[in-house]
Amino acid sequence: MKIILKFLILSLGLYLFGCSADERDSESVSDKQTNNLYIRFDDSKKWESDWSDKNIVVCHWMSDPNYLHPTNFKNQNAKTIMGLTQCFLVVVDQVNRGIKAMLAKALPKVSEDDLRFTYELLDEATWDDGTPITSEDVIFTFKANKCPLTDNPTQKSALSNLKTIIPDSINPKQFTIVMKHPYIQSVGMLADFPILSRKFFDPKNILSHYSLENMEGLDLNSVGADDLKNWSSEFNDGKYGNDAKFFYGAGPYKVSVWDRGQTIDLQRKQNHWTKALKHENDYLSSYPERIIFKVVKDENAVMLECKSQAIDASTSLTTKTLVELQRDSLFNRNYNSGFIPSYNLNYIALNMRPDGVKHKKIFDDGRVRRAFALLTPVDRIIQVNTLGKAARWPSLVSPLMPEFNNDLKILPYDVAAASTLLEDAGWIDSDRDNIRDKIIDGEKVKLEVSFSYSTQGNLMKEMVAMIAEAAYPAGVRIIPQPMEMSVMMQSAHAHDFDMLFGAWATSSLPQDFSQIWSSASWASKGSNFGGFGNAASDALIDSINYTLDDDLRIPMVKRLQKIIYDEQPYIFMYSTHRKIIVHKRFGNAVVTSELPGLILSNLKLISGSSIAKAANAH
Structure with a gap:
């Protein structure tokens, strides 16, 4: 070990x-x-x-976190609340970079084949009713997340390599996580999954009848599946993400009041188990009596x-x-x-797989996608909107990371080059109205696209206006489409957009690219909003995930960056300080x-x- x-x-x-x-x-x-x-x-x-x-x-x-379901939450604000009200086996150590134990006593013991990870939970860790947190809760947590009926498509891809969890036969707080293959995030991925109370979320112990292996390829028409369907219907109920009475976690704070769109008030729990810890842990501290998030x-x-x-x-x-x-x-x-x-990145997603009806077949052509990238005045936006306090990324990987591909060049604002690409793709201004057009499937289509963005803050509106103005000289009309954040996220997962402004929150840890870049994540309406991916890129992502030797893994990451750079499924904007x-x-x-x-x-x-x-x- x-x-x-x-x-x-x-x-x-x-x-x-x-x-x-x-x-x-x-x-x-x-x-x-x-x-x-x-x-x-x-x-x-x-x-x-x-x-x-x-x-x-x-x-x-x-903005509000929108939804605080412990498996089905979808944004960083919700993750922030989870970090205070829930507990995770491990967390990303913000100060020292890397992974730090939270609910676990220490980082795991690892087998020589990098497949088995043995953890022991803190002796002091209990639920609010005083019962100990045990391996039963850990196993339930990952069954609930892997269950095909659980409404968490974003999280499921991260668990595809999880094979099983074996409880210790003697110590109820010890268990071993077994992976199918060596995986760069075998430990780091656990920082995304709050540990759930089996007793609270599955009082009838329905999931005890299923193994983690059963959750893959589960026959929902089999005998006994009705119990699972009933459990999942209850578990996915919106009350567990919207009503503070049904929020239940092991963290030192609880949501006492949630005034939608205004404030979320977290109250420190009295006599919480963390007070008995023998060693301080910054991520289990609770010095403020209350923490109020104000929109x-x-x-x-x-x-x-x-x-x-x-x-x-x-x-x-x-x-x-x-x-x-x-x-x-x-x-x-x-x-x-x-x-x-x-490590955050602002981007514009382009719908590479439009339905051809509501969203015309515009961004299914790589030349058009590259043209739009050349028409985006990123440098000007940085100077105007961030006063220069931002860094451009030509890639999906931060230039701060050793995996960054230094061969990729920043794209300039270039109307002439963009116009040439659009003409090569068949977009011309046939009726001389200053907007290009093209016959697609027998229909004359204008080069007009909607640009979805969040209504939070004036800068978003100003930035979208700058992009629309910069694209117009090339015969492109961009139509701003402001949305509430929750509505925009629904549209993104449903692939219901032309262009969409968003942001990624990454970290200094090696990345699993499957969540955003695998074709399966698009098919399952996960975080692959634009539709990038094919069998070759999926295989490359799998190889990256299962290669622990940096000398072999980093060149593969650089190759993936080059593929995505050439395909231009997104316009990579900048990372604000x-x-x-x-x-x-x-x-x-x-x-x-x-x-x-x-x-x-x-x-x-x-x-x-x-x-x-x-x-x-x-």
């Missing part, structure tokens, strides 16, 4: 706000406590008289909230907002703030490139607060 010790460590440059000496408070950022992985803000040495001493963190964000979309409103000290933290400010706030000496007195590179603020009344603040960028549960009221000693005792 061996212990996993290899973590992927990346060096990142930090971008902190630049102010003149009289504009910048000396405590806004600690130069002594920054390094290439994160920013650690110095605790303020002075308590200001107008600071609130309530042990409540109010965190600003731009504020308007930039001016956010600035007013900061100036009135109505919010304590944010990782969702626009660059323009933070730069303007940092010119205010009072803001700098009250807040630590900074910019740091991220994360914008983070933390009120100085809280100490112990560390901000990171890894999501969510800030460990909110680790914030402590500084010593000047009248209740700091009591709060920090927790």
Whole structure:
């Protein structure tokens, strides 16, 4: 047996706000406590008289998580809530990069063939009713996620290599996860799956009649399948994602109030099992009594909230907002703030497999897709919308990663080159109305496409307008189509769009590309929105996933990048630097490139607060 010790460590440059000496408070950022992985803000040495001493963190964000079902959630905001209300076997270590144990005592013991991973759960870990968390709950969790009737297509691809989980015959807190093949994310993937209570979610123990192996190719017409159908119907019920009365997790916080579109209020649980831990774990801490997530979309409103000290933290400010706030000496007195590179990527998905009816056969041609990429003024958008605080990616892999293909070149804005490609693809302006057209399946089709984007924030609207304006000289009409985030995500999974603006939240860990790039993920309406993929690319992705030797794996990742670069299924835009603020009344603040960028549960009221000693005792 061996212990996993290899973590992927990346060096990142930090971008902190630049102010003149009289504009910048000396405590806004600690130069002594920054390094290439994160920013650690110095605790303020002075308590200001107008600071609130309530042990409540109010965190600003731009949108609701929409749905908080523990297997069927779909976005990063929901994952943030899960990280506070649920527990995972392991987590991505935001500060040190790599994997850290959470509900497990330690990282697993691994067999010599890299197929068997043995874990032991924390002795202290219990459910809210006091019953211990055991291997039974772990096994149930992965059966529930693998069940073909569970509404979690995005998550299923990550579990395709999971063979079985074997409970220890003596220790109910020990188990061994068995994989079908060696897999680059055999441990890392577990950070995406909160552990569920079998007793709460399956009181009749229906899934005990099925093995993990049974869940693949399950005959839903077989004898006894009705029980499984009834269980899944109940398990998929919207109440488990919408009604706080039905939220149940092992984390130190619980959702007490959810005012849709406004706030989510998390309350620290009393006498939670984490208080008995013998060793501190940043990802199981719960220093704030409450953590309130507050939706504020308007930039001016956010600035007013900061100036009135109505919010304590944010990782969702626009660059323009933070730069303007940092010119205010009072803001700098009250807040630590900074910019740091991220692993997030903004992109435009192109529908490569349109139905030909609602969505015309436009982006099924690679020449058209490349032309649209050449008509997207990414450099101008970076300067105008992010004030230069962003990095372009020519690929799906971050340039910060060792897997990045340096041979891929950034595409310029080039109307002439785009026009040539469109003409080669048969798009001409036959009726001289300045919009190209083409006969497709006997029908004259205009080169007009809808561009779906989220309504959160003014910058999105401005950016889409810039893209539409930049494309028009080439005879292309782009029609902006603003949507609520939840509606847009439904459209994306249903392939109901022409162009769609989105963002990926990746990490420094080796990637499993199947979730976004496998053809199976498109067929199952997973996260492959555009329809990229064929048998050859699927085989390459499988080879990447099952190759643990970096000397062999990294060249394959670079080859996949080249294939996707040439196919142009997406327009890769840019990665914005994360914008983070933390009120100085809280100490112990560390901000990171890894999501969510800030460990909110680790914030402590500084010593000047009248209740700091009591709060920090927790």
